[in-house]
Amino acid sequence: MSYLGVGVSPGNITVYHGGKMKLIDRRLRLTELLLRCSVTVLALIALIVVVTDTQVKHIFTIEKTAKYTDMKALVFLVVANGIAAAYSLLQSVRCVVGTMKGSVLVSKTLAWAIFSGDQAMAYLSVAAIAAATESGVIGRKGEQKLQWMKLCNMYGKFCNRMGEGVAVALLASIAMVLVSCISAFSLFRLYGAIQRPPNEAAAVK
């Protein structure tokens, strides 16, 4: 099916596209593809920055190495970004194939699957950022009353690089949230009521 005005989604609903809707569809498809590619790239960069971040400290004869596996929240961030990168790569491929085929509509089942996946990924990435930020704040400022010491005065370089990793993951997360809004739009507009011109509606009234 192409942008000829009318298309049939497999076994679901039939949708007529006006000129304005065609334009919105095209822009939306491009925005979605760009955002999904951004999520893939940003989540991968964040993952690499966090995983490769280490700092060695010599305290008398003891050698101490700080790495991301020392903090559960950072392991969670790495796993979440890995899943986000893989998921967004697959979705980007789907977007490219869809654009090449020129299909406008998806089935409701597929739209629900994409919507659910995007929602899960968006909340997962926000949760991972929040947990990592919480650990980061404790690492930087400490929790004095709980006697959890601040560590960033000792591992400054490690903390700064980790902060950069979390910042990049935050950008990926924002892109993922925007993508989830687009997939919500793509799904729920399939449930749109019939729009009538004002004069016709007035006549029915």
Place this chain on the structure above:
Amino acid sequence: MSYLGVGVSPGNITVYHGGKMKLIDRRLRLTELLLRCSVTVLALIALIVVVTDTQVKHIFTIEKTAKYTDMKALVFLVVANGIAAAYSLLQSVRCVVGTMKGSVLVSKTLAWAIFSGDQAMAYLSVAAIAAATESGVIGRKGEQKLQWMKLCNMYGKFCNRMGEGVAVALLASIAMVLVSCISAFSLFRLYGAIQRPPNEAAAVK
């Protein structure tokens, strides 16, 4: 405007509702109201459980009191739940007024405002839960390599009650996520393309 089949949303689009849409609208409105009320009640319960949770320990002559202000993540959880409760209360009132007036549609501007607010609240509550859970995990299991001691062996009662508070906040958060899906539906279906019966579409093709 009532469920008579046709209605005009202020300054936006005109929408015709068939019998099925009427039924979906009514059920959706009721579900939304119930969910918003649930968020208000659950967020308030979570807030009260967390804020009133204290435990006093006597270590020789020193008296130590554990309370939620000792952890930044719990303060964030309390603030987030307070905002969620107040927001959901206001939205519940709006829902009740809307149901009493019998209005089916909202303006696109209002629908966008509700959608944005719901999205922000859903992500805020998920972030608060994630941060509190991260602190809770450190409190329960410790971060051995960072020398952040576990505390729940010392403040067991405090930790268990805090866990209950976070669990209730999680329920509020799930309800908020569902509400955000409903408001996404309410907004984006306003952008629905014209649905035609299959025979009419075939004729156009």
